[in-house]
Amino acid sequence: MNSKPEEEKNTAQEELPELESESISRREMLKLTAIAGTGVVMGMSGMATFMSLKRADSGPGSGTPATKPQANTGDAVPFYGPQQAGIVTPQQPYVCFAAFDILHEDAGQLLKLLQEWSAASAIMTAGKPLKEGEDVTSPPTDTGETKGLSPSNLTLTFGFGPTLFQNNGKDRFGLASEQPAELSDIPPMPGDRLNPQWCGGDIGVQACADDPGVAFHAIRNLAKASKGTAAIRWVQNGFIRAPDGETPRNLFGFKDGTANRELDSDAARSRHVWVASSDAPAWMANGSYLVARKIRMFLEPWDRATLAEQEITFGRLKESGAPFGKKNEFDPAPLGQFPGSSHVWQARSAGTKMLRRAYSYVDGIDAGTGDWDAGLFFISFQRSVKQQFIPMQSILAKLDALNKFTSHVSSAVFACPPGAAEGGFVGETLFRSGSR
Ligand SMILES: C=CC1=C(C)c2cc3[nH]c(cc4nc(cc5[nH]c(cc1n2)c(C)c5CCC(=O)O)C(CCC(=O)O)=C4C)c(C)c3C=C
Numbered sequence: 001m002n003s004k005p006e007e008e009k010n011t012a013q014e015e016l017p018e019l020e021s022e023s024i025s026r027r028e029m030l031k032l033t034a035i036a037g038t039g040v041v042m043g044m045s046g047m048a049t050f051m052s053l054k055r056a057d058s059g060p061g062s063g064t065p066a067t068k069p070q071a072n073t074g075d076a077v078p079f080y081g082p083q084q085a086g087i088v089t090p091q092q093p094y095v096c097f098a099a100f101d102i103l104h105e106d107a108g109q110l111l112k113l114l115q116e117w118s119a120a121s122a123i124m125t126a127g128k129p130l131k132e133g134e135d136v137t138s139p140p141t142d143t144g145e146t147k148g149l150s151p152s153n154l155t156l157t158f159g160f161g162p163t164l165f166q167n168n169g170k171d172r173f174g175l176a177s178e179q180p181a182e183l184s185d186i187p188p189m190p191g192d193r194l195n196p197q198w199c200g201g202d203i204g205v206q207a208c209a210d211d212p213g214v215a216f217h218a219i220r221n222l223a224k225a226s227k228g229t230a231a232i233r234w235v236q237n238g239f240i241r242a243p244d245g246e247t248p249r250n251l252f253g254f255k256d257g258t259a260n261r262e263l264d265s266d267a268a269r270s271r272h273v274w275v276a277s278s279d280a281p282a283w284m285a286n287g288s289y290l291v292a293r294k295i296r297m298f299l300e301p302w303d304r305a306t307l308a309e310q311e312i313t314f315g316r317l318k319e320s321g322a323p324f325g326k327k328n329e330f331d332p333a334p335l336g337q338f339p340g341s342s343h344v345w346q347a348r349s350a351g352t353k354m355l356r357r358a359y360s361y362v363d364g365i366d367a368g369t370g371d372w373d374a375g376l377f378f379i380s381f382q383r384s385v386k387q388q389f390i391p392m393q394s395i396l397a398k399l400d401a402l403n404k405f406t407s408h409v410s411s412a413v414f415a416c417p418p419g420a421a422e423g424g425f426v427g428e429t430l431f432r433s434g435s436r
């Protein structure tokens with residue numbers, strides 16, 4: 001049988017450092033561009049777009065760009081801040097997640113892409129079109145389908161994949177020395193059925209919103225703005241919704257996310273979610289590591305399993321979400337309360353925690369079998385992939401009763417840097433990093 005969970009391994013209690021809040025000066029920008037090297041000429045059109053995105057609004061029909069992003073009003077989540085939005089932000093019901101590959105090896109262009117994407121993200125998360133009063137002589141800047149809609153709590157969360165730092169031993173952008181030791185592919189796990197086309201990516205962008213069209217619009221417009229510089233490698237849409245204040249249910253009908261409540265406090269998030277300033281590398285302080293796994297769930301056999309088998313599989317009751325032998329979802333329960341091979345027992349036995357932000361997906365029908373091609377697009381945020389996700393998944397892959405009904409089909413890891421200061425850009429700490 002399984003032993004009791006070890007004491008948590010990640011014991012450092014860190015104070016979150018204050019990020020510099022001043023925006024990047026013109027001089028620093030020039031320095032960055034110089035550091036970035038050869039991209040100046042090719043990057044000029046990008047810079048022009050960036051500058052035009054940042055110009056103040058002159059009102060509709062004026063042919064000038066959209067307004068400066070507004071402060072948080074109504075259903076807008078500010079893009080700028082010490083930490084990126086979309087991590088501890090209350091989970092919105094829709095995700096459109098895209099992994100991009102960079103098509104060149106030019107650090108200057110990469111820098112400009114991040115600047116453009118950040119500026120565009122600030123505008124889109126404020127619910128504004130990328131440009132007001134488009135010019136009839138050129139293709140519209142904004143694709144237009146969300147015009148007039150509210151911000152819908154759109155968040156855009158950016159992360160850097162291992163291949164951005166080094167690909168096949170090649171230091172593509174002079175960033176190899178900055179690659180976090182935490183940032184490498186998840187090692188193969190028993191039962192994995194990964195499709196390489198759905199794995200990895202140089203940059204991951206998680207767009208979450210209250211409206212699936214708003215999430216898609218954001219990814220579509222980032223892709224459009226990056227044409228020739230970056231190409232989408234894979235995209236995953238997802239949905240999850242719960243009655244107000246309740247935990248959402250996954251496609252197996254169980255409440256999924258109950259234990260996230262343990263990470264509601266700043267202290268718990270500093271310990272389990274946010275990279276501390278004492279963790280290496282320094283540029284990741286106030287960031288977090290994102291693991292994405294597309295996990296196919298076999299709905300047909302699950303729907304034929306008895307309620308008792310379903311509940312034993314998770315170790316929780318289907319109706320209430322309560323642990324075995326308890327009445328309510330959040331009733332505390334010792335490990336012994338859960339069936340030994342149950343998903344919750346096995347996850348807990350890793351002795352660590354992570355913030356889960358998973359979405360259901362339905363990608364139609366499996367052409368070979370006629371079964372649902374559906375499951376969970378699992379996303380977790382953690383301070384350390386090596387101390388949190390990997391040990392837990394290593395246990396689950398071997399011993400979890402849920403494995404009978406699931407199969408992991410994609411995997412990706414991204415280092416999500418801290419948030420951007422107003423007027424700055426996501427990834428600025430990486431490009432400003434001392435060792436560069
Ligand atoms: C490696 C991490 C995890 C993977 C992969 C994973 C897949 C997965 N989970 C569910 C459904 C549920 N998970 C629940 C709890 C739970 N799951 C993980 C981690 C992974 N899950 C953790 C850390 C926990 C919390 C354990 C605890 O401390 O109690 C639950 C129970 C309710 C809850 O707390 O959310 C459900 C239900 C599916 C369907 C799935 C893959 C398809």
Ligand SMILES: [Fe+2]
Binds near residue numbers: 343347
């Ligand atoms: Fe789980």
